[in-house]
Amino acid sequence: MARVIERNLRRFNEIVRGRIRKDLKRYVNHGEMLGRKGRETVSIPVPNIDIPHFQHGSKGSGGTGQGEGEVGQPIGSGQDEGDGTGIAGTEPGRHIREVEVSLDELAEILGDELELPNILPKGQDSIQSKKDKYNTISRTGPDSLRHFKRTYKQALKRQISSGTYNPDRPIIIPDREDERYRSWTSVPMPQANAAIIYIMDVSGSMTDEQKELVRIESFWIDTWLRSQYEGVQRRYVVHDAVAHEVDEDTFYRVRESGGTRISSAYEKAVSIISREFPAEEWNIYIFQFSDGDNWGEDSQESTQYLVENLLQVCNLFCYGQVRSPYGSGEFIKDLRKLEADFENLVLSEIDSKEGIYDSIKTFLGKGR
Known part of the structure; x- marks a missing residue:
C-alpha cells in the first residue's frame, strides 16, 4: 500500500509540474505564484484534477433522459448555473487547489522554459x-x-x-x-558572492501599476539568481530627483512624487558598491526600472556616469523601461547608443504584465 501511495503521489507531482510548465508564462506575467510561504516555497494555484464520475441527483428529482442532449448539460435535477443570487443550489462548483513548490524547483522550471544558460561566476567567488x-x-x-x-x-x-x-x-x-x-x-562556508542592486524610479510619473510590474519581475529575477549562487545579497535604491537606499518593504511600498534625476540613483549605487561589494570579490548585478522620464540636462550626465563607473564593474546592468501614461520614455533611446559597446548592458521595454516573461528572458538569457 505504501508503494502505491508513493507512486500515486509522484505521479500527481509530475502532473502538477507539467501544468506549471504549460502555464508558466501566464503565472509569470500575472504574478499568480507570488504567495510565498516562509523562505523556501511559493503557493501555486492550479485547477483541480477531476476524475470522471457519476453524480446522483436527489431521490425522485428526475427520470431517464432521452434525446441528443448538449455537451456539459447536467443530468438529473436539471439545475443550470446561476448568477449567485437566490436560494442555495446543489450543483458542485470549480475549486482551486494550492500546491507548494520549492524555489529551487521553480528556478529549474523557469530556466528550462526560458532556456536560460547557467551563470559562470567570475574570479574566486565561485570557490567556497x-x-x-x-x-x-x-x-x-x-x-x-x-x-x-x-x-x-x-x-x-x-x-x-x-x-x-x-x-x-x-x-x-x-x-x-x-x-x-x-x-x-x-x-x-559558502560565500555570499552575488550582489543585486535594484533601482526604481518613484517620481510622479510612476504609478502603482508600473511598480507592480517591477515587483513581479524582481521576484523571478531573484528566484533565478538564487539558484545560481550560494548566497545573494540584495540592496534597494529608490529615486525621484534624489536617491535613497531603502529596505525591501519600502522599495515596493513607497509613494511616487517629485521630479527625476537618474544620475542620483547611479551615484547611490556606486556608493553601495564601494562600501560593501568590491568588484574584484563580488558578482554584481544591477536592475533598473523606470518609465524613461528624466530631467533633460541629466540624461547625458547619467549615461556618462554609467559608462565610467557602473558598466566597468557589473556582470550585468539591466534597464527595464515600463510604459507610463505620464513618462516621456526617452531615456532608453540614450542607452541604446551604448549597447554595441557594452555586452553587459541589456535593455528591455515592458509595456504591460504580458511583457514580463519576455523581459526576464532578455535580461537573463546571456548567462553572465
Missing part, C-alpha cells in the same frame, strides 16, 4: 571558503590542545576496566594511551 572549527577529539596533538577532562575520564575508564582503581584511594594517573586532544574539522 573554509573555516576550521574545534569540534572533535583526537588521540594525538600538541600539549596546548590537551583536553584534560577527556584525558582523565579515559584514564578512569581504563583503571576501572583493568581492576586497578581503588575507590578508597582514588589516584588516577593517565598514561600515553589515555591522552586526548582537541581537534578541528574544516567546515565549508
Whole structure:
C-alpha cells in the first residue's frame, strides 16, 4: 500500500509540474505564484484534477433522459448555473487547489522554459571558503590542545576496566594511551558572492501599476539568481530627483512624487558598491526600472556616469523601461547608443504584465 501511495503521489507531482510548465508564462506575467510561504516555497494555484464520475441527483428529482442532449448539460435535477443570487443550489462548483513548490524547483522550471544558460561566476567567488572549527577529539596533538577532562575520564575508564582503581584511594594517573586532544574539522562556508542592486524610479510619473510590474519581475529575477549562487545579497535604491537606499518593504511600498534625476540613483549605487561589494570579490548585478522620464540636462550626465563607473564593474546592468501614461520614455533611446559597446548592458521595454516573461528572458538569457 505504501508503494502505491508513493507512486500515486509522484505521479500527481509530475502532473502538477507539467501544468506549471504549460502555464508558466501566464503565472509569470500575472504574478499568480507570488504567495510565498516562509523562505523556501511559493503557493501555486492550479485547477483541480477531476476524475470522471457519476453524480446522483436527489431521490425522485428526475427520470431517464432521452434525446441528443448538449455537451456539459447536467443530468438529473436539471439545475443550470446561476448568477449567485437566490436560494442555495446543489450543483458542485470549480475549486482551486494550492500546491507548494520549492524555489529551487521553480528556478529549474523557469530556466528550462526560458532556456536560460547557467551563470559562470567570475574570479574566486565561485570557490567556497573554509573555516576550521574545534569540534572533535583526537588521540594525538600538541600539549596546548590537551583536553584534560577527556584525558582523565579515559584514564578512569581504563583503571576501572583493568581492576586497578581503588575507590578508597582514588589516584588516577593517565598514561600515553589515555591522552586526548582537541581537534578541528574544516567546515565549508559558502560565500555570499552575488550582489543585486535594484533601482526604481518613484517620481510622479510612476504609478502603482508600473511598480507592480517591477515587483513581479524582481521576484523571478531573484528566484533565478538564487539558484545560481550560494548566497545573494540584495540592496534597494529608490529615486525621484534624489536617491535613497531603502529596505525591501519600502522599495515596493513607497509613494511616487517629485521630479527625476537618474544620475542620483547611479551615484547611490556606486556608493553601495564601494562600501560593501568590491568588484574584484563580488558578482554584481544591477536592475533598473523606470518609465524613461528624466530631467533633460541629466540624461547625458547619467549615461556618462554609467559608462565610467557602473558598466566597468557589473556582470550585468539591466534597464527595464515600463510604459507610463505620464513618462516621456526617452531615456532608453540614450542607452541604446551604448549597447554595441557594452555586452553587459541589456535593455528591455515592458509595456504591460504580458511583457514580463519576455523581459526576464532578455535580461537573463546571456548567462553572465
